[in-house]
Amino acid sequence: MKNLELDLGERSYPIFIARDVLGQPNLWAQYIAGRQVCIVTNSTVAPLYLAALKAQLSDKSVCEVVLPDGEAHKNLATLEQIFDTLLEKNHNRGTTLIALGGGVVGDMCGFAAACYQRGVQFIQIPSTLLSMVDSSVGGKTGVNHPLGKNMIGAFHQPNCVLADLSLLDTLPEREFSAGMAEVIKYGLICDAPFFEWLEANIAGLMRRDTDLLEEAVYRSCANKALVVAEDEREGGRRAILNLGHTFGHAIETAEGYGNWLHGEAVSAGMVLALSLSVELEWLNSEILTRAKSLLQQAGLPVAPPNNMDVDQFLQLMGRDKKVLDGRLRLVLLTGLGEAVVSSQAPEDVIAQVLRDAGVRA
Structure with a gap:
């Protein structure tokens, strides 16, 4: 135990x-x-x-x-x-x-x-x-x-x-995959060695190997516990736990709650957040490529639904809890295991990233 x-x-x-x-x-x-x-x-x-x-x-x-x-x-x-x-x-x-x-x-x-x-x-x-x-x-x-x-x-x-x-x-396979999105998130935001461990062990995890699963759950909970202990009510650092969630919540709301599982929407949202980080020249594109590969090996989507348009996406993102004084704050990466919360991404750049991902103009 x-x-x-x-x-x-x-x-x-x-x-x-x-x-x-x-x-x-x-x-x-x-x-x-x-x-x-x-x-x-x-x-x-x-x-x-x-x-x-x-x-x-x-x-x-x-x-x-x-x-x-x-x-x-x-x-x-x-x-x-x-x-x-x-x-x-x-x-x-x-x-x-x-x-x-x-x-x-x-x-x-x-x-x-x-x-x-x-x-x-x-x-x-x-x-x-x-x-x-x-x-x-x-x-x-x-x-x-x-x-x-x-x-x-x-x-x-x-x-x-x-x-x-x-x-x-x-647990059905689809639900298990949805959970893996949040596991992978911890490697991306604050634990690069864990991300590398996941890359090495993803096949066994998807087979639900008991020892690997215990380690993955423990490492995930330990990472979250450290962040929450530092910032219980999300006044600062805890917001990094929402990597991909602003994009993902927009997908869930637009598609109808439950049609996209939360983890599926977060997976697509994390790819959008990493793509935006690359577009801003904050992140090496190699990290984006590795993240997409790991998410796909976990059976997760890496693109948003093709029936949303950019204006709808941005409107729904504007209702996110992380909006402060009318400014959209997003969790972005500056490196593997290095997340920041920023309101510096221009709306036109966000819109371009959405279009590049297949969201209708």
């Missing part, structure tokens, strides 16, 4: 990474605040893992909320189902919510925990690679709005994260 801690002072918490962590409540039961527990999951994950989790909580008063699956349901209307259950079951401020699922479940459960009676405790049990290496760590929670992704939310840290690698056994 590989463990690490996200250091946030009194809000610090452990991340447990191994197969069958779920079956070892001696490690994590201490992070349940009281007797009341509400498990939030979805219609895909519940038949697979809900009974096993409940079996570990036989000494608790447990209820569950089974949400519809998919990014299309990550909204305020669906969120109400969690509040309805908590109120109907008379859960008090001592309750602990447990997110059992991917990034959508984790974000919504965490947001419900942040809001219910002005804040209760919760635990993350991510069931997808993407949620293990990204969304379950760092305390970002929220829901989508028709006009923008993740625009309604809160920072609310979990009590602990259980990255049970055995849950990935049932």
Whole structure:
């Protein structure tokens, strides 16, 4: 087992990474605040893992909320189902919510925990690679709005994260590839040796070799933990974790949430961000070529959808959370493992990069 801690002072918490962590409540039961527990999951994950989790909580008063699956349901209307259950079951401020699922479940459960009676405790049990290496760590929670992704939310840290690698056994190939986008992101933004390790081991990772997967999840979580510990609420450095996300969120919003998986949109967005970095003469084109190759070996798209136009792309990017005082801030690279947040990219250069990538003028 590989463990690490996200250091946030009194809000610090452990991340447990191994197969069958779920079956070892001696490690994590201490992070349940009281007797009341509400498990939030979805219609895909519940038949697979809900009974096993409940079996570990036989000494608790447990209820569950089974949400519809998919990014299309990550909204305020669906969120109400969690509040309805908590109120109907008379859960008090001592309750602990447990997110059992991917990034959508984790974000919504965490947001419900942040809001219910002005804040209760919760635990993350991510069931997808993407949620293990990204969304379950760092305390970002929220829901989508028709006009923008993740625009309604809160920072609310979990009590602990259980990255049970055995849950990935049932993950579809497309979802696994989507998670690899976030893994590769860490190598690009802050860990060049990790990127080189991924290049050497991508074939084994795509076969889901247990030892390689454990190392990839650990290195990803360790990188994110370091960045979040330095900048919990994204006032500065934490923004580098959004490499490709401004472009990617525009794709997700335009295509309809769920039609492009988040990791797929981020993959295409990272290629656009690296292409822009090359166009600005900040980055050697060799890094762009290597990144595209690695993403393609992971089964990911490296170009945006061909049914968007430049004006639509720029308009949607302008609604991104990183826009400050009307200026679009993008995460760009100055070298492998060297990311910066910049508002220096001229709009006409961004537009040219989009056109070069096949986006309609």
